[in-house]
Amino acid sequence: MKIIEGGVTSPIGFKAADCAAGIKYQGRTDMAMVYSEVPCECAGTFTSNQVKAACVLWDQKIVNSGDKMQAVVVNSGIANACTGKEGFDACEATAKAVEKELSVPFNTVAVASTGVIGMQLPVDKLVAGVEAMSKTLSHDKEAGTKASQAIMTTDTINKEYAVTFEVSGKTVTVGGMSKGSGMIHPNMCTMLGFVTTDLAIDKKLMQEALSAVIKDTFNMITVDGDTSTNDTLLLMANGLAGNDVITEKGEDYDKFYEALFTVCRFLARRMAGDGEGASKLFEAKIVNAKSKDDARTLARAIVGSNLSKAAIFGCDANFGRFLCAMGYSGAEFDQNDVELFFESKAGKLQVFDHGNPLDFDEDFAVKIMKEDEVMVIADMHEGNEEATAFGCDLTYDYVKINADYRS
Template sequence: MKIIEGGVTAPIGFKAADFAAGIKYQGRTDMAMVYSDVPCECAGTFTTNQVKAACVMWDKKIVESGSKMQAVVINSGIANACTGQEGFDACEATAKAVEKELGVPYDTVAVASTGVIGMQLPVDKLVNGVAGMAGILSHDKEAGTKASKAIMTTDTINKEYALTFEVGGKTVTVGGMSKGSGMIHPNMCTMLGFITTDLSIDKTLMQQALSSVVKDTFNMITVDGDTSTNDTLLLMANGLAGNDTITSKNEDYDKFYEALFTICRFLARKMAGDGEGASKLFEAKVTGAKTKDDARTLARAIVGSNLSKAAIFGCDANFGRFLCAMGYSGAKFDQNDVELFFESKKGTLKVFDHGNPIDFDEEYAVSIMKEDEVMVVANMNEGDQEATAFGCDLTYDYVKINADYRS
């Protein structure tokens, strides 16, 4: 694989655009469109919250129907969740506006929203935004970057990534963008993610790959323990790379899987490190677990604990907080088997060894925890399974941001 510049417009045949529609934000763009020159096979994963936004149900219908997908329209600022029939009408109006402007069937147009729950979308602004974007769609790298910025809410940085690899002598490109900063918890998060590729691949295999990759990437993020109503991750493949269609789990499928995992993991880590109010990325790596589920459960418990997150913010090597979180996670283990470490680019420090605390250098521990990326490593010494979860520290700014989110 080769990492390249760009995002969703990196693969052949994909265009993007952004627009300042004034849906909630002023003085910035707040709508984006991703469009393929030809219809795409599509796959998707969505929130497990029982309260689902209208756009989530709209997109699930497209993905599960076996239909093609050719465009996605995203707005930031208003979530279109808990909005009743009016919310569904807004989805349809947006999709039909794309049909009018670009001539693609409205039932191949996905829609996505992020922002405040319980507010109705201004349909006239959405339609106007679609018209504005239809005329400026571009294959340029900059168009993809601008789209990744337009979908931000409380994010402080845009998130995009792209790479290439070879399949049957053809160069295949995969690009992606995502947003997410708060209301983030496993299964998935307040995240919108869009991945494009010019690979030709069977739709069923696409869905299997995406559903599998999500388990160890986006589903391993937690910022604040809240699972959103709007989580949407869409994958579109238009086949324009010209490779023979992948129809079985062979070597070519493995290459695609690795590329998809790489992009999703990169975006997941970027989202976790950009959690609302965060000052650093906080990762937990669990090794030597009995089962994969145990490893995932333990890692998520460590990064999900408010006390753990506060300790990371304060650079306090209070290892008991992390062990406590592991203990109530639901995974079964013997504390006398556990080794615990703090790790960053400053080095690695062991603080707990098979049931016993270690007399460690507190100043060195602080220097490790002051870095922008800090990891807690827990070796369970009970098996061969491992998992990594992604989170962030808990700062004063998190409360400030969410206390006045609607104002």
């Protein structure tokens, strides 16, 4: 597998475009489109929130129907959630605009939205945006990058990644883009994520791979404990790489799984580090746990704790906060088995050893925690399972951003 520059337009046959539709923001792009020259097999995962945006319901219908998918239209600024029939009608109008412009069936067009909940989308602006983007679709890397920028809300950086690998003597590419900065505590996937590939693969295997990959990538993010109404992750495969269709698990499937995992993990870490107001990526790694579920539960509890996040922001090696979070996580363990460490590019420091606090170098601890990426490691000494969760520190700016989000 090889990492390459690019994103959703990196695989053969995929194009992207963006535009400034003026849906909510002024002076910036706020709509994006991803389009395949041929229909794609598709897979998806969606929010577990009982309150689902109209676009989530629209996309679930496409994925679950077994139909192909050929395009995705995304807007930022307004979430199209809690909008009743009018919100669903906006999805249909957007899809039918793509049908008119690109001659693809409207029921193969996915839609996604992100932004303020409870506001209606201006359908005229959506349709005008589709018309504009249909004329500027491009294979260029830059087109994919601009699309990833157009779907940002409170994000400070765009998020895209791509890799290649070999299957049946053919070069296959997987590319992706995502957005997400706040209201992130997913139980199914991420805020918004779109992954493209030119691989030929059976739809059921695609869905199985995606559902498995998210468990240790997007499902391990937590920024603020809020699960969005709009969480959507879509995977499109158009088969234009020309490989023999993957219809069963084996070496070729494993290569695809690794590539998909790599792209999703990069995007997940990128999102966590760009949490609203964040100054650093905060990771928790659990090793030697009794079970995979315990490892995931413990890791997410650590990065999800506001007290832990505040300690990371303040560069305070107050290890009791991390142990406390582990203790109320629901996973059972003996604190007398646990070792706790802080680690970053500046070094690694043990602060807790089998039930006992250690007399550690506070200055060295501060040095470790001042880095842009900080990890807390807990060795449970109870098994051989591990998991890593991705979060960020809790800063003053988080409250400022969310106190005036609608304005």
